[in-house]
Amino acid sequence: MANNGAKDPLLSGSLDATQKTKQQLLNKRRLLRSRSAPHAELVPTETNCNESIPRTASIFQNLHPSFKRMAIYLAVYLGVGALIFYLVRNQIKGQKTDGILDALYFTIVTMTTVGYGDLVPNSHLAKLLACAFVFSGMALIGLIVSKAADYLVEKQELLLVKAMRMHQKIGSTEILREVETNKTRYKLFLVFSLLLILIIVGTIFLVTVEKLDVIDAFYCVCSTITTLGYGDQSFSTQAGRIFAVFWILTGTITLAQLFVYIAELNTEIRQKELVKWVLTRKVTNLDLEAADLDEDGTVGAAEFVIYKLKEMGKISQEDISLVMQEFEQLDVDDSGTLSTSDITLAQSS
Amino acid sequence: MANNGAKDPLLSGSLDATQKTKQQLLNKRRLLRSRSAPHAELVPTETNCNESIPRTASIFQNLHPSFKRMAIYLAVYLGVGALIFYLVRNQIKGQKTDGILDALYFTIVTMTTVGYGDLVPNSHLAKLLACAFVFSGMALIGLIVSKAADYLVEKQELLLVKAMRMHQKIGSTEILREVETNKTRYKLFLVFSLLLILIIVGTIFLVTVEKLDVIDAFYCVCSTITTLGYGDQSFSTQAGRIFAVFWILTGTITLAQLFVYIAELNTEIRQKELVKWVLTRKVTNLDLEAADLDEDGTVGAAEFVIYKLKEMGKISQEDISLVMQEFEQLDVDDSGTLSTSDITLAQSS
Known part of the structure; x- marks a missing residue:
């Protein structure tokens, strides 16, 4: 159902159209689709998808700004943490190497809340520092999980699908649609595979x-x-701790x-079940x-679309009311419709 | 802005209305609002809010089904865990009491991933059991955080607002609107206060x-x-562990x-910034x-509402296309509008 939906036109039935042949409607559909308002949330994704096909090699050259910011935050946090401790x-007492x-x-053991206990703070100052670093570390990990990680996984997702379909004769449009429909499934599969590799x-x-x-x-x-980290088994050698620095952060x-x-x-x-039920x-x-x-x-x-989307819970009464406020302000002549003259009048006054 | 929005009508400008007096429109607004489609996501919340004012005492008598289910899951998990361990x-070796x-x-120390290490599994069987319990425990805590906890906080939220405004002469409608607009802020405030109490x-x-x-x-x-749990300080007495059982779970x-x-x-x-920008x-x-x-x-x-909501990212092209598919199926006479006869024809065929 979702697949077919992507092919369909926007409001092809049109509002006041009364007697139009199917061919006329079909011609119009092409136009309407290309002229429709951009979907704010989807814009960046669509751009990424379309662009990453020809230049997958340059994935790490132009990274998403929020990813870059997260990487900088992490570097600063780890730098300051390492320096202070x-x-x-x-x-700090316990098993030491370098x-x-x-x-x-x-x-890293603190920020990820693994907390083995193979190294523990042994003074009031060190203990309070650990408290400060665990709260800020949790917040940072939360930020990374909610922003940067998803971005990286999404970047890889298309490569995976391309590789999986290399031997099949499917155009890139079909791949894109397939990816869009099963986005979360692919991402889940990717992250699960990565986790298995990290465990092994x-x-x-x-x-x-x-x-x-x-x-x-x-x-x-x-x-x-x-992040359980009982601490009866942990990384006690120098080589182990070098490995752990990267592996713990990635794994958690x-x-x-x-x-x-x-x-x-x-x-x-x-959500899909609700949509299906409503439809x-x-x-x-x-x-x-x-x-x-x-x-x-x-x-x-348009009335039907609004009614059904409201029933699906995608939009609320408040959403509609807010837009209607603007509509009424713009509809200077109170005709119930907006025309070029309404806009000129409303914005000049 | 959000406050005013709640007072406003649904599509009061109406679609084809050309010459109507303001009074006529106002009269219609009352009607339209009460007849509009229910907003699926908001229905349970609205019901709770309206109902909890007269009978706040019975909050724990008729609990939300997902909350009850979570409570049962938790009880079963803890029962099975306690029995097995x-x-x-x-x-299991370490500091023992009872x-x-x-x-x-x-x-509990395992499921919350606190993992002090004051008690550690000491055989292959116990270690593998701990692995199984930490993964399932994390999933359960995730479920509780995403479903039941939010429900409990929301139930308390209104009590808080009522208490805060007791001395002011504000009707319950204003309180409800205030709560609806600043929902997340109140919940954040409540949970932060609870956390402070738990820390103290x-x-x-x-x-x-x-x-x-x-x-x-x-x-x-x-x-x-x-959930850091280095384990250098933990609950080592019997009284301490009885307290810890409740406190650790609530705190984490x-x-x-x-x-x-x-x-x-x-x-x-x-999201609000985007909405404001779009409007x-x-x-x-x-x-x-x-x-x-x-x-x-x-x-x-209706055209204007759809265009703006799409620009805000609240609805996507796919949402609209899916509903349009149904619209076209129902619009048997291809008139571009649905009437009672369309419905009768479409559903009899």
């Missing part, structure tokens, strides 16, 4: 470098990416992102009466 | 019962509600909910042309 390194590496490792790589690393047995390694991996963010996508997919499915239930005369806003006994296309 | 209690209490405490209560408890000094107690509280969920509300408020503010920018002749879907040279109220 390096300065108070004598007030001064600045331990400080960075401690910052982490387990292998812990077995080979930290000399844990396989179950202990897997347990440490799960305990880390979920990936799992959080996975949960976000599951929630999104869930919402989408319920397939029988239209009664009572509906017609309620949708007939101008009380002329018939329901125009 | 009680059965494998000999495979068999079943420790098992419940361990379940937790700190006092740790000082008096677990005999920690104030900074250590505060540090343990922060380390717990953020409250902080997570606070972050959710901050994100929501952020989105709302940006205040000058309407040009190009806009009129693009909004004029039936190409009759003028823009009707």
